[in-house]
Structures are given as structure tokens and as C-alpha cells.
Amino acid sequence: MSDKKIAISVENLEKTFGDRKVLDDVTLDVCKGEIFVIMGGSGSGKSTLLRMMTGAIKPDAGKIFFEDNDLSGLNAEEHEKIKRRFGMSFQSAALLDFLTVEENVSLPLKEHTKLSQKVISIIAKMKLNLVGLQGFEDYLPSMLSGGMKKRVGLARAIAMDPEVIFYDEPTAGLDPVVCAVVDKLILDLTQKLNLTSVVVTHNMESVFRIADRVAMLYQGRLLEVGTKDEIKNTSNAIVQQFIKGEIDGPISSRED
Numbered sequence: 001m002s003d004k005k006i007a008i009s010v011e012n013l014e015k016t017f018g019d020r021k022v023l024d025d026v027t028l029d030v031c032k033g034e035i036f037v038i039m040g041g042s043g044s045g046k047s048t049l050l051r052m053m054t055g056a057i058k059p060d061a062g063k064i065f066f067e068d069n070d071l072s073g074l075n076a077e078e079h080e081k082i083k084r085r086f087g088m089s090f091q092s093a094a095l096l097d098f099l100t101v102e103e104n105v106s107l108p109l110k111e112h113t114k115l116s117q118k119v120i121s122i123i124a125k126m127k128l129n130l131v132g133l134q135g136f137e138d139y140l141p142s143m144l145s146g147g148m149k150k151r152v153g154l155a156r157a158i159a160m161d162p163e164v165i166f167y168d169e170p171t172a173g174l175d176p177v178v179c180a181v182v183d184k185l186i187l188d189l190t191q192k193l194n195l196t197s198v199v200v201t202h203n204m205e206s207v208f209r210i211a212d213r214v215a216m217l218y219q220g221r222l223l224e225v226g227t228k229d230e231i232k233n234t235s236n237a238i239v240q241q242f243i244k245g246e247i248d249g250p251i252s253s254r255e256d
């Protein structure tokens with residue numbers, strides 16, 4: 001990855017909520033075109049780090065660069081502009097039940113562009129096609145399986161042709177087969193659309209299926225960043241225990 005351009009650069013991030021230091025001196029680079037996975041246990045700071053990378057949360061100290069833009073120093077208007085270059089697939093980003101599949105995918109286009117309804121409809125159909133949901137335009141979310149809803153969410157995330165997509169636990173709560181399907185979609189979309197993807201997960205199968213590089217967060221600190229093989233072969237006992245899911249080791253079982 002060393003010959004690759006950097007998409008997002010995170011430098012010495014610090015964040016404290018109350019008396020709890022949630023991120024402690026986190027530094028990493030995400031390269032253009034890669035799938036960068038952030039793994040770690042519950043409460044290790046993954047979502048906070050991801051949301052900081054989108055500019056949604058400001059760090060107490062440190063910087064986040066998206067190309068030449070310092071996300072930690074943007075005002076609301078500048079942040080709105082930058083955000084259009086990002087796609088988000090967050091756990092909480094639920095579909096609107098009273099809108100059809102196509103209307104859900106059209107939402108960002110309606111909100112952020114002046115395109116005609118006809119053009120928006122064509123784009124939404126194209127995006128649905130990309131996630132394998134052609135023919136489902138007029139369905140309501142309640143008529144879809146969990147996996148299909150995920151696909152609609154992904155189609156919506158790519159509606160505005162983002163350069164980076166951020167995923168927060170995209171496979172949480174899905175059965176293993178649907179999980180594999182979502183992973184394949186993340187891989188396909190990253191390649192087909194020439195995207196950079198940042199994925200937070202604690203699903204080890206996903207990590208090793210999709211990641212170009214993996215970062216391990218533990219109690220707000222970045223323990224290790226490397227390729228899948230580097231992570232698999234690391235001598236760090238915490239990372240080893242985490243990826244193998246072992247009970248005994250330096251990670252206390254009381255820390256979720």
C-alpha cells in the first residue's frame with residue numbers, strides 16, 4: 001500500500017467523554033481505493049473513530065485530513081459540502097418505512113441536488129441495479145428481508161457517487177450467508193466504483209474476507225495496523241486473543 005495515495009489521514013486523535021478517554025493518540029492512514037477495517041471489542045472506540053473520520057465528531061486534540069481538508073477545523077457549512085463526498089452505512093441509518101425502496105434511495109439526491117425527478121429516478125434505479133435489487137423499486141421496506149434492506153441502505157449510500165464509504169458494523173445481526181453476501185457487496189462496490197471503504201466490525205470472518213488492511217483498537221488505543229497476514233501473524237497477544245476469540249489471555253472477560 002506504500003505506493004498508494006492517502007485518502008484519509010488521522011493524526012494523534014484524542015477524545016474524552018466525561019472522565020473516560022475513548023480515543024488515545026490514534027494515528028493512521030487510509031489509502032485510496034482500499035478497504036480499511038477497524039476492529040476491536042465493544043466500547044473500544046470504533047464508532048467514535050469512524051464518526052470522527054466523517055467529521056461528525058470533533059476531536060479534543062489531533063487532526064483528520066481528507067485529502068487537503070482538515071476535518072477537525074471545518075465549520076458546519078464546509079462540513080456539509082465535504083459530507084457529500086462520503087457515503088455512510090451506519091447501524092442506525094434505518095430506511096423510512098413509508099417510502100418505497102426507490103424513494104429511499106432517491107432521498108439524498110432530492111435533498112442535495114437540483115436534478116429532475118426523472119433523472120433522480122434513473123439514478124436510483126441504477127444504484128439499485130448495482131446492489132442487485134432491480135425490480136424491487138416499488139416495494140416497501142417492510143416487504144424486504146434483512147439482507148435486502150441492507151442492500152437498499154447501500155444503494156442509498158452510493159446515491160451521490162461518494163469517494164469514501166464508511167460502514168459501521170454492516171453485518172451486525174445478519175446470518176452467516178447474508179453476512180457473506182454483504183461482504184461481497186462491499187468488495188464489489190469498492191472495486192466497481194473505485195471507492196475507498198472504511199469498515200468497522202468485530203466480525204472476524206468479515207475482517208479476513210474484505211480487508212486490505214486492518215487496524216485493531218483496544219481501550220481507545222491503536223494496537224496494530226497491517227495487512228491480513230501481518231495481523232494474523234502478529235506477536236501482539238491482545239490482537240491474537242481477539243482474532244482467535246479465546247477466553248484466556250490479556251483481554252479480561254469482564255470487558256465485553
Ligand SMILES: Nc1ncnc2c1ncn2[C@@H]1O[C@H](COP(=O)(O)OP(=O)(O)O)[C@@H](O)[C@H]1O
Pocket residue numbers: 017018020022040041042043044045046047048049
Ligand atoms: N456521545 C457520547 N457521550 C458519552 N460517551 C460516549 C459517547 N459516545 C461514545 N461514548 C463512550 O465511548 C466509548 C466508546 O464508544 P464507541 O466508540 O461507540 O465504541 P465501539 O463502537 O467500539 O463499541 C464507550 O464507553 C461509550 O459509552
Ligand SMILES: [Mg+2]
Pocket residue numbers: 046047048168
Ligand atoms: Mg460501535
